Amino acid sequence: MGVTIHDVARAAGVSVASASRALSGRRKVGADVAERVARAVAELGYRPNAVAKALRDRTTGTIGMVVPGIGNPFFTMIVEAVEHQLQRTGVDLLLCASQYTPEVEASRLETLMARRVDGLIISPCDMEGSVPAVLNAARQVPLVQVDRYIEDGGADWVGVDDAQALTLAVDHVVAGGARSVVFVGSRLVNSSARLRLDGFERAAARAGVSVRPPLLGDFTLGWGVEAGRLLLAEDSLPDAVICGNDEIAIGLLRALRLGGVRVPTEVSVVGFDDVGYAAMCDPPLTTVRQPVEAIAAEALRLLGQVRMDDPRPAQRIAIAPRLVVRETSRPVEGVSRDRGAAGAGSTPAGDPT
Amino acid sequence: MGVTIHDVARAAGVSVASASRALSGRRKVGADVAERVARAVAELGYRPNAVAKALRDRTTGTIGMVVPGIGNPFFTMIVEAVEHQLQRTGVDLLLCASQYTPEVEASRLETLMARRVDGLIISPCDMEGSVPAVLNAARQVPLVQVDRYIEDGGADWVGVDDAQALTLAVDHVVAGGARSVVFVGSRLVNSSARLRLDGFERAAARAGVSVRPPLLGDFTLGWGVEAGRLLLAEDSLPDAVICGNDEIAIGLLRALRLGGVRVPTEVSVVGFDDVGYAAMCDPPLTTVRQPVEAIAAEALRLLGQVRMDDPRPAQRIAIAPRLVVRETSRPVEGVSRDRGAAGAGSTPAGDPT
DNA sequence: CTGAAAGCGCTAACAT
DNA sequence: ATGTTAGCGCTTTCAG
Numbered sequence: 128m129g130v131t132i133h134d135v136a137r138a139a140g141v142s143v144a145s146a147s148r149a150l151s152g153r154r155k156v157g158a159d160v161a162e163r164v165a166r167a168v169a170e171l172g173y174r175p176n177a178v179a180k181a182l183r184d185r186t187t188g189t190i191g192m193v194v195p196g197i198g199n200p201f202f203t204m205i206v207e208a209v210e211h212q213l214q215r216t217g218v219d220l221l222l223c224a225s226q227y228t229p230e231v232e233a234s235r236l237e238t239l240m241a242r243r244v245d246g247l248i249i250s251p252c253d254m255e256g257s258v259p260a261v262l263n264a265a266r267q268v269p270l271v272q273v274d275r276y277i278e279d280g281g282a283d284w285v286g287v288d289d290a291q292a293l294t295l296a297v298d299h300v301v302a303g304g305a306r307s308v309v310f311v312g313s314r315l316v317n318s319s320a321r322l323r324l325d326g327f328e329r330a331a332a333r334a335g336v337s338v339r340p341p342l343l344g345d346f347t348l349g350w351g352v353e354a355g356r357l358l359l360a361e362d363s364l365p366d367a368v369i370c371g372n373d374e375i376a377i378g379l380l381r382a383l384r385l386g387g388v389r390v391p392t393e394v395s396v397v398g399f400d401d402v403g404y405a406a407m408c409d410p411p412l413t414t415v416r417q418p419v420e421a422i423a424a425e426a427l428r429l430l431g432q433v434r435m436d437d438p439r440p441a442q443r444i445a446i447a448p449r450l451v452v453r454e455t456s457r458p459v460e461g462v463s464r465d466r467g468a469a470g471a472g473s474t475p476a477g478d479p480t
Numbered sequence: 481m482g483v484t485i486h487d488v489a490r491a492a493g494v495s496v497a498s499a500s501r502a503l504s505g506r507r508k509v510g511a512d513v514a515e516r517v518a519r520a521v522a523e524l525g526y527r528p529n530a531v532a533k534a535l536r537d538r539t540t541g542t543i544g545m546v547v548p549g550i551g552n553p554f555f556t557m558i559v560e561a562v563e564h565q566l567q568r569t570g571v572d573l574l575l576c577a578s579q580y581t582p583e584v585e586a587s588r589l590e591t592l593m594a595r596r597v598d599g600l601i602i603s604p605c606d607m608e609g610s611v612p613a614v615l616n617a618a619r620q621v622p623l624v625q626v627d628r629y630i631e632d633g634g635a636d637w638v639g640v641d642d643a644q645a646l647t648l649a650v651d652h653v654v655a656g657g658a659r660s661v662v663f664v665g666s667r668l669v670n671s672s673a674r675l676r677l678d679g680f681e682r683a684a685a686r687a688g689v690s691v692r693p694p695l696l697g698d699f700t701l702g703w704g705v706e707a708g709r710l711l712l713a714e715d716s717l718p719d720a721v722i723c724g725n726d727e728i729a730i731g732l733l734r735a736l737r738l739g740g741v742r743v744p745t746e747v748s749v750v751g752f753d754d755v756g757y758a759a760m761c762d763p764p765l766t767t768v769r770q771p772v773e774a775i776a777a778e779a780l781r782l783l784g785q786v787r788m789d790d791p792r793p794a795q796r797i798a799i800a801p802r803l804v805v806r807e808t809s810r811p812v813e814g815v816s817r818d819r820g821a822a823g824a825g826s827t828p829a830g831d832p833t
Numbered sequence: 834c835t836g837a838a839a840g841c842g843c844t845a846a847c848a849t
Numbered sequence: 850a851t852g853t854t855a856g857c858g859c860t861t862t863c864a865g
Contacts, residue, residue: 131858142836147860154861157834174620177594178540179858181531182841189595198560198756203551210550210577219591222575224563238572241530242542267527348760381762403551404757407701409734484842495852500844510850532842535857 130171138167150175181243190430191239193223193232195252195275199346200402201372201417202250205273208423209248218245229256236264246430250274254317269433271426275317280441283433285425288445289319292415293326294333295450296369296397299413301334303395303457305366309339311354311379312371313346320346323371323399339365346371351378359386367395367456373402376412380455384409395456406465410454418446483524491520503528534596543783544592546576546585548605548628552699553755554725554770555603558626561776562601571598582609589617599783603627607670622786624779628670633794636786638778641798642672645768646679647686648803649722649750652766654687656748656810658719662692664707664732665724666699673699676724676752692718699724704731712739717747720809726751726758729765733808737762748809759818763807771799 136146141160148154149164156164167173181187192209194202210220221244225232232252239247247270251257258277264270265282276284300308310327313320324341331338342357344350351374358364359382370376376398383390390396390410398405398414405412425444451465458464489499494513501507502517509517520526534540545562547555563573574597578585585605592600600623604610611630617623618635629637653661663680666673677694684691695710697703704727711717712735723729729751736743743749743763751758751767758765778797804818811817 132860133858143859144836144838144861145834148835151860155834160835174590174594176535176596176858177591178531178534178596179841180860182529182535182843182857183859183861185841187531197550197563198556203556207551207577219574219576219595221572223572224560237527238530241527242572243529243531348757352760378760381760384762404701407705407731407734409737409762485844486842496842497844497853498851501851504844506844508850513851529842532857533844535841535859536843536845538857 130173131176132173134171135164135167135173138171139163185243186245187243188217189219189221189242189244190246190248191221191223191236191242191244192248193225193235193239194250195225195227197222197224200374200404201274201400204400204402204417204419205250205423208419209427211420212423212427225252227252229253229260232257233260236260240264240267244268246270246433248273248426248430251277252317254278254321267435269430269435271429271433273422273426275319276443278318280443283429283442283444285422285429285444285446286319287417287422287448289322290326290329291445292399292448293323293369294330295448296399296415297327297330297334297336299450299452299459299462300367300369300395300397300456301336302459302462303367303391305336305395305457307337307339307365308367308369309358309365310341310369310371311351311375312341312343313350313375314343320371327369344375346374348374348378348381351375351380352382353378355379355382355386359383359388364388364394367397369397371399373398373400373405373412373414376414376455377404377408380408380410380412390455391457397456401451405451406453411465413453413456414451416449416451418448421446483526484529485526487524488517488520488526491524492516538596539598540596541570542572542574542595542597543599543601544574544576544589544595544597545601546578546588546592547603548578548580550575550577553727553757554627554753557753557755557770557772558603558776561772562780564773565776565780578605580605582606582613585610586613589613593617593620597621599623599786601626601779601783604630605670607631607674620788622783622788624782624786626775626779628672629796631671633796636782636795636797638775638782638797638799639672640770640775640801642675643679643682644798645752645801646676646722647683648801649752649768650680650683650687650689652803652805652812652815653720653722653748653750653809654689655812655815656720656744658689658748658810660690660692660718661720661722662711662718663694663722663724664704664728665694665696666703666728667696673724680722697728699727701727701731701734704728704733705735706731708732708735708739712736712741717741720748720750722750724752726753726755726765726767729767729808730757730761733761733763733765743808744810750809754804758804759806764818766806766809767804769802769804771801774799 132146136143146164149156149161223235250273251261258279261277262281272284274286315321342354398412401414401416405414453465485499489496499517502509502514576588603626604614611632614630615634625637627639668674695707751765754767754769758767806818
């Protein structure tokens with residue numbers, strides 16, 4: 128620690144300007160200068176100070192990302208996708224969790240801006256509560272929302288096309304013979320919850336099937352099992368249940384099994400997201416896959432486009448999802464099941480603890 | 481963007497020094513000065529530039545963390561714990577994933593150091609391959625390893641007491657009547673894998689039970705189901721199988737169920753980590769819980785202690801785990817099962833997608 | 834092609 | 850109590 132470009136310049140017998148030029152390679156330097164600087168760097172173990180560079184350049188090569196919670200597999204997927212897209216960019220990611228709380232979300236945004244991130248990617252935790260902080264941040268620095276958005280239309284957004292996703296899900300179970308369907312999702316506190324319920328209702332109406340009143344809780348396993356019990360307690364089961372995310376679906380599956388209900392023979396279940404576990408649960412879950420890589424790529428592209436000076440209208444980009452048919456839905460002629468569902472090695476790997 | 485402390489000083493009609501003092505509150509200022517500065521700040525929407533402060537202070541208020549992969553629930557737990565401990569500290573976390581690859585790990589460490597993080601927390605991905613990068617980093621900045629460590633003893637470490645953990649697991653199944661046990665874990669490429677196998681073998685020997693050759697793959701669901709099939713293919717099943725982590729255990733459970741084996745009636749299964757899903761799988765998993773909060777707290781404490789000038793010997797701190805008895809192991813007199821296992825709302829919540 | 838010097842925004846001596 | 854100023858490490862005009 129502590130060897131600066133001055134030390135390098137002195138050791139190489141050149142000016143700091145030359146050392147800097149040699150280091151960055153962005154300007155011509157004599158061959159001998161380059162040579163001697165390189166040697167000095169190696170000998171002294173010089174490491175450029177990114178902080179000083181950032182101060183000088185007024186840009187940090189860093190973008191901030193804030194998601195509601197990193198414990199949630201879906202957010203983990205998006206974070207990984209963003210990280211993946213950033214790979215060879217030289218841009219680093221400053222990751223924060225808002226813990227589903229507008230207050231900590233606002234504070235995280237504040238410190239990210241103090242650190243002068245070059246851009247911000249955020250999945251706002253609360254459709255209403257997040258509005259001031261997000262809007263305020265968007266005024267200072269390029270910002271794009273992913274997955275969830277605030278109700279105010281003041282900032283760019285990219286996410287999955289929820290309407291299309293629900294259409295895919297509903298049409299699939301209907302094609303499998305379902306005549307009555309129910310939606311199990313989240314209370315309408317964030318945009319995804321609302322969009323998905325809407326999408327479901329429209330798709331069901333279009334398909335002309337009977338729809339039961341939706342069950343709305345939160346996006347957790349726990350709610351999934353509770354919802355399953357609620358369903359079991361009713362007079363009769365619907366032919367299919369469409370879930371707001373995979374966690375709910377997996378919890379539901381569990382409750383149904385405990386209740387002695389066979390899936391998909393008696394009822395079909397469809398999830399949403401396609402988290403890693405969906406392929407490994409029992410039976411493997413039919414679900415709508417979120418195009419996370421595409422979302423990440425698009426978000427980053429948008430971020431690069433934003434110019435704080437000429438404010439162009441906010442964009443909303445919805446990306447088409449894909450239905451992944453596995454074994455919790457009744458087979459449909461002409462639609463083949465996703466292979467690799469049942470077994471080993473089909474998940475991205477990972478080598479924990 | 482762009483309003484500096486100079487602007488504030490000018491607007492308030494005071495010197496930058498006074499403005500700085502008023503802002504930091506670290507030195508006395510006249511009441512009127514404080515007042516006028518506060519107003520100027522509010523009017524101009526001043527935001528201190530953390531980059532400039534960092535350059536001046538030679539400290540960033542940031543620590544870097546690098547884990548093999550954020551998709552793995554266990555690492556996610558540690559990251560959350562560290563974040564949680566950092567909460568009211570004003571210290572921010574710079575999170576990176578090494579993707580289980582020493583090369584990217586080295587590169588992440590390099591950029592973290594360029595950004596002048598005040599400390600580093602790392603779970604090295606490879607017992608051998610990570611050695612040079614970790615040692616090199618530890619030479620520049622306070623560093624502590626969590627969970628995994630490099631074989632060279634040159635850097636601090638804090639993690640779970642694997643030997644004790646395996647003793648807990650083995651003694652528990654033996655108390656439940658098991659006479660033959662097998663270990664399903666990971667190939668010995670990282671410290672945890674080795675420590676856990678060792679711990680298992682010692683504990684089994686001490687308990688005087690018959691042990692079958694261990695099955696070693698990786699820490700994934702996929703390997704768990706494969707191992708389950710391998711077990712099924714043998715002449716007879718062991719009384720109990722102890723797994724290297726929960727993912728393996730959950731995969732194994734699935735394979736056993738498909739094979740028609742009843743758990744825990746015919747065989748007991750014990751996991752390791754106690755990830756959120758362990759309480760929700762079927763049946764709920766008996767497992768050894770990692771004391772992640774304690775590990776995070778201890779790591780941070782250690783980090784604060786390290787003085788780069790006086791090199792004290794490296795420390796290794798192993799923290800005691802706790803056995804969480806659920807329903808994949810045969811009941812033992814006097815040991816009560818973990819309640820809340822079967823149902824709703826027992827997980828930390830989370831409100832995804 | 835190379836060097837001298839200014840300045841990014843901030844804080845801490847060092848005056849006053 | 851307040852103001853002036855140097856300087857953190859770097860890049861980039863501007864001269865030569």
